[in-house]
Amino acid sequence: MEKTDKKTDILRAAETLFAELGFEGTSTRQIAKESGANMAMINYYFGSKEGVFLEIMEDRICGFKSQLNQIKDEQIPAKEKLLKVVEQYVTRIFSNITFHKMMHRELSLTQRPEMFSQIRDAMASNRMVIESILEKGIEEGHFRNVDVRMSILTIMGTISMVAISPTKAIDNIDINDEKQKEVLRLRLIAHLQDFIITHLTKPTK
Amino acid sequence: MEKTDKKTDILRAAETLFAELGFEGTSTRQIAKESGANMAMINYYFGSKEGVFLEIMEDRICGFKSQLNQIKDEQIPAKEKLLKVVEQYVTRIFSNITFHKMMHRELSLTQRPEMFSQIRDAMASNRMVIESILEKGIEEGHFRNVDVRMSILTIMGTISMVAISPTKAIDNIDINDEKQKEVLRLRLIAHLQDFIITHLTKPTK
DNA sequence: CAAAGTTAATCAATCGATTGATTAACTTCC
DNA sequence: GGAAGTTAATCAATCGATTGATTAACTTTG
Numbered sequence: 067m068e069k070t071d072k073k074t075d076i077l078r079a080a081e082t083l084f085a086e087l088g089f090e091g092t093s094t095r096q097i098a099k100e101s102g103a104n105m106a107m108i109n110y111y112f113g114s115k116e117g118v119f120l121e122i123m124e125d126r127i128c129g130f131k132s133q134l135n136q137i138k139d140e141q142i143p144a145k146e147k148l149l150k151v152v153e154q155y156v157t158r159i160f161s162n163i164t165f166h167k168m169m170h171r172e173l174s175l176t177q178r179p180e181m182f183s184q185i186r187d188a189m190a191s192n193r194m195v196i197e198s199i200l201e202k203g204i205e206e207g208h209f210r211n212v213d214v215r216m217s218i219l220t221i222m223g224t225i226s227m228v229a230i231s232p233t234k235a236i237d238n239i240d241i242n243d244e245k246q247k248e249v250l251r252l253r254l255i256a257h258l259q260d261f262i263i264t265h266l267t268k269p270t271k
Numbered sequence: 272m273e274k275t276d277k278k279t280d281i282l283r284a285a286e287t288l289f290a291e292l293g294f295e296g297t298s299t300r301q302i303a304k305e306s307g308a309n310m311a312m313i314n315y316y317f318g319s320k321e322g323v324f325l326e327i328m329e330d331r332i333c334g335f336k337s338q339l340n341q342i343k344d345e346q347i348p349a350k351e352k353l354l355k356v357v358e359q360y361v362t363r364i365f366s367n368i369t370f371h372k373m374m375h376r377e378l379s380l381t382q383r384p385e386m387f388s389q390i391r392d393a394m395a396s397n398r399m400v401i402e403s404i405l406e407k408g409i410e411e412g413h414f415r416n417v418d419v420r421m422s423i424l425t426i427m428g429t430i431s432m433v434a435i436s437p438t439k440a441i442d443n444i445d446i447n448d449e450k451q452k453e454v455l456r457l458r459l460i461a462h463l464q465d466f467i468i469t470h471l472t473k474p475t476k
Numbered sequence: 477c478a479a480a481g482t483t484a485a486t487c488a489a490t491c492g493a494t495t496g497a498t499t500a501a502c503t504t505c506c
Numbered sequence: 507g508g509a510a511g512t513t514a515a516t517c518a519a520t521c522g523a524t525t526g527a528t529t530a531a532c533t534t535t536g
Contacts, residue, residue, distance in 0.1 A: 072481085087382050090295030094526055104483055109527060167379040174372040174435055177292050186437045210469075215441050216429070216462035223432030224425040230379055232391045235398075236420050257421035264415075264470045277515080299492055309517055314493060316515095 073111050075101040077125070080118045085164030088171060089119060089178070119172075119181055126165060127188040130158055134195040144203030145267060151196055152258045156225055160251045163229045163241065170226060193218055200266075209266045217266065221258060228254050278316050280306040282330070285323045290369030293376060294324060294383070324377075324386055331370060332393040335363055339400040349408030350472060356401055357463045361430055365456045368434045368446065375431060398423055405471075414471045422471065426463060433459050 079101035083092040094115055098105040112118045137150050159166045172178070173185045196218050203209040228236065228250070239246045284306035288297040299320050303310040317323045342355050364371045377383065378390045401423050408414040433441065433455070444451050 086380075088293070088295060088376075088380055090293060091380065091382060093524075095524085105526090106484090106528075107482070110481080115526065170435070171376050171379050173437065174376050175291075175293055175296065177296060182437075189437075212465070213458065213462045216433075216459065219432040219436065219441070220425060220429040220462070220466065223428030223430070224421070225428070226432060227424040227428030228421075230375070231424065232378065232387075232394075235391065235395060236424070253418065254421065257418045257425070260417070261425065261466075261470055265466055269474055298490075300490085309515095310492090311494075311518090312516070320492065 072101070072103045072107055076103050076108060076111065076118065077122055081122050081165065081168075084119060084122070085168040088168075089115075089181075116178060116181065120184060122165075123169070123181070123184050123188075126162070127184075131188075131191055131195070133158075134192060138195055138199055144199055144206065144208050145262070147199045148196075148203070148262055148266070149259050151199065152221060152262065153255050155221070156251060156255050156258070159225055159229050160247065166226070166229050170230065189222075193222070196221070203266070208268075210268055212266060220261070220265075224258060224261075225254065277306070277308045277312055281308050281313060281316065281323065282327055286327050286370060286373075289324060289327070290373040293373075294320075294386075321383060321386065325389060327370075328374070328386070328389050328393075331367070332389075336393075336396055336400070338363075339397060343400055343404055349404055349411065349413050350467070352404045353401070353408070353467055353471070354464050356404065357426060357467065358460050360426070361456060361460050361463070364430055364434050365452065371431070371434050375435065398427070401426070408471070413473075415473055417471060425466070425470075429463060429466075430459065 076097060080092070080097045083096055083100060086092075087096075092115075094105055094108050097103075097108060097115075097118070108115065108118060112121060133154060134151060137147055137154070140147065140150075142150075169185055172181050173189070176182055197214055200209065200214050200217065204211055204214070233241050236250065239250050241247050241250065281302060285297070285302045288301055288305060291297075292301075297320075299310055299313050302308075302313060302320075302323070313320065313323060317326060338359060339356060342352055342359070345352065345355075347355075374390055377386050378394070381387055402419055405414065405419050405422065409416055409419070441455065444455050446452050446455065
């Protein structure tokens with residue numbers, strides 16, 4: 067028998083519902099029903115519906131930043147770092163695609179300032195780590211003098227696009243099938259590493 | 272005196288509100304107030320709130336497909352076609368960024384099937400036009416044998432990422448300032464054209 | 477027993493949608 | 507040409523349902 071307190075039950079149920087139906091589209095009653103908790107428990111533990119969302123985000127965001135920073139400080143060439151970052155970035159997002167959808171959805175709204183800035187800051191933080199790796203590589207002469215910000219947005223944008231793209235949009239791959247999802251993950255990583263090599267590294271003379 | 276009927280007033284007001292507040296976040300009362308129309312007019316003309324959204328989408332989607340197909344049929348090299356497509360794609364999205372945000376937001380939800388499939392089909396249609404250009408280029412030996420689908424998702428993803436990225440996230444550029452927005456647009460086009468050349472075209476021996 | 481956890485019941489507010497009545501513009505008919 | 511008929515457009519008012527939040531009472535735990 068697994069031990070679960072009501073608080074985590076609520077968080078788990080809310081995460082699924084928010085991802086599927088959006089923040090507005092999810093009612094506190096649904097969260098209560100799905101988690102087996104009473105409606106009042108949501109406000110008891112989190113103060114409000116928005117409080118639930120913020121805590122979900124906080125939990126997911128933590129950890130990834132340190133994961134990125136760890137790669138940054140390794141003693142390997144910038145190119146190897148970047149390949150590693152891409153692999154972990156893809157894997158991280160693929161481990162919870164619905165969450166990533168939810169994040170992007172709320173990022174495109176400005177009406178809930180707290181939610182917005184929380185996501186924005188987390189993304190900016192990630193971006194800066196990758197940026198420093200890329201800039202170092204340019205300084206050291208291993209990368210072409212590309213538009214750093216744009217190149218990062220290309221990496222992030224490609225991953226997002228694959229993750230967000232409707233099921234079966236890409237070569238009839240069903241993202242809900244775990245096996246096909248794994249194939250897609252590897253394919254995406256291969257493509258991005260190809261991008262890094264062809265776009266960033268100088269042609270060997 | 273400009274001539275505007277209530278119907279287009281509603282569409283215009285709704286487009287702005289949907290983009291800013293999301294579909295759920297926008298009430299029919301807000302649309303009515305902002306457009307100067309009576310609430311009942313929304314159902315009178317469009318049947319429902321969702322009907323308004325679908326018509327907005329329909330209006331925007333039309334035209335772009337023919338625009339893409341026109342490029343496809345031109346008698347110029349595949350590379351030139353692709354550069355042209357990218358430029359027009361970026362320009363199209365930059366002409367109404369909030370609309371593009373709204374599209375992506377609704378694409379990530381599955382609860383409104385009509386809205387979802389309308390957007391999905393429109394995107395798939397665009398993707399296929401670009402795909403055929405790319406494949407032709409590979410066949411003719413002008414492009415490397417890249418992962419076609421992934422490369423397209425990179426182009427689309429980069430554009431989306433730039434458009435969706437929070438204001439001031441990219442080098443402190445304020446996307447609401449028309450002049451800075453134009454600079455960003457050109458910078459994005461330049462970056463993508465650099466991508467096409469370095470990633471797709473074979474290195475000249 | 478007191479604090480923490482949990483419950484059903486209820487709150488005011490707002491939602492999308494619909495109603496029946498009214499207005500204005502255009503057609504038809506004698 | 508002008509009364510009668512017809513249409514689309516517009517309105518205020520209101521519908522039942524649902525929203526997020528709160529209350530007060532009850533139960534468990536330490």
